[in-house]
Amino acid sequence: MSKPLPVDSTSLTPQFCFNERVLRDFLRLSRTTIDDSITQNLNALLKPAGEGFDPSSTHVRQLDATSKRKLSNKACDSFKDDVLFPAWQTRSDILNFCAAVATSPDPEDPDLISRQVESAKEHERVVNERLDPYSSRYFPREARTESLASLVRNERSVEQIIRARTWGVVAERCGTTRSWEDALDLWQEQRRIKSDSS
Template sequence: MTGNNERTFTAPENLLESNLTFPDDEPTLTTITVTRERCVDPSLLDSFLRILRHGSDDIIRQKLNNYRKPSSNSENKCERFLKQELYPNWQIRSGIISFCDQEATQMKVETDQKFSNTGSSAIGPLTDARIDPYAARERLEDQEARYRNWTKVKDWVANNRQIEQILTSTTDRILRQNCEQNKDYLKQFAQFCKDNT
């Protein structure tokens, strides 16, 4: 069960310039191609997302200070940071998670079809529990095995959506403190995504 879909994402240029260090000598990734296999075994995606999250949300106060120039006002500083760094970063992260979400949906459809099209003969005839008391358990284990990868990807997507929601909410609060307090930065991000698709 493999999908042919893939999408390539590249970290924003200014993120690549910073000297980021990670524990356990984790390699610094700059470009990643996302496939179904990488959604099922997301260790590389996790590394890439960790780099992106660290490069923007984790150090947002330092990032905003880097944009502070004596001649520019804070409004300009914030707008440049949002458009050049933060929103492209968020968009890449959202794109990776959405790709895996779509793959999970497709995996579920494919597995459901496999079960319904082939009928019970594909997983063996239904055996009376009095003849083979383990038959029902074996059928259940077989079905669980077929759905395991789908469940794994679905759980990974849900977990990462939750992480993103926490990070973007925290960043939104910091932006309101340091930039324009009456702006809805999350709504502005949604508009940025529409304009840049």
Template sequence: MSSDSIEVTAPEALLDANLSFPEETPLIRHLTMTRERCVDPTLADSFLRLLRYGSDDSIKQRLSAYQRHEENSPFKNKRCGSFLRNELYPNWQARNRIITFCRNQLEDMKAELDEKYGQHSATPLKAEVDLRIDPYAAKDRQHEQENRYKELKRLNTWIENQIKIESILLANSNRTLQQNCDQNVNYINEFWKFHRATR
């Protein structure tokens, strides 16, 4: 069973005043993720858009900012390392936490629905209501069941889309980092090491 909510905060470096965001991008700095926010991911989408734009979509701009701030250090060393530790990896980690949380909620929801509506349900309709008193109960239950499974399907589609987007962005960022930092490093693998060490 997953937890009911998680708190996710945009990395401080992302909020650099020198980085201009598109007009339509709301600056959400902190997000409390709940099951409801997974099922209706409007806020999660805005937050993910902010994180993605502030890092992967402007990675060359961000690397240049680190180059200006650390003029005396070799670009491929300290500057890239600072960018990765302070900005990019915490950003990827925040996005991963949101998607993982919603994936866990999806699994919990599926288990709950299967238990309630599955063939081996512990609460058959007759135990819930006498059909002689409410002849529409069976139809209402069927309607509720269909809606719940549609909700589940929408959430599953959203999660799959987010995973695909992340995969593309991380691959593109990895290529950009190899061009501008150390070409022999797989920065995605390094992120997972960072993630395991800091969670």
């Protein structure tokens, strides 16, 4: 299991955000690697050989025994600090950056002129609702910033659901009672203190 790479905010560009397929693919790949396979990732932390072999364990068939075993605090903390929280932080950083792009002016929008022309034509059009009651309907094309803002909102909702589900498994296996929000806040605070002191 590899550690997620931190996102350098200077390497992010608005083009990354406006390419919605690439943005979705990145988020999907990150979630698949860490969150969707959380049970396998946690099982990889078990070291059954360190506990020794119990011959009596072969008398009864063990069904999915590893998925319910508690992990050591050291293994859990290492996984959360080095893998889980950095992946979550990377996704949050990217969604925050793209949200800022979505709320910023977009002078380079390639469809801006065509939307303005369509809007001008629509205002000049003569509408006779008696002949065609639907002729007054006009649905302007959405600007790419509006589309991006909608995507970011949806992905943030998905992120909340995925984190809650992932944290449920982590809490069960690691024996933590803290919410994922509190645990992530604590990790971010510790990271800030560490970077300030160095």
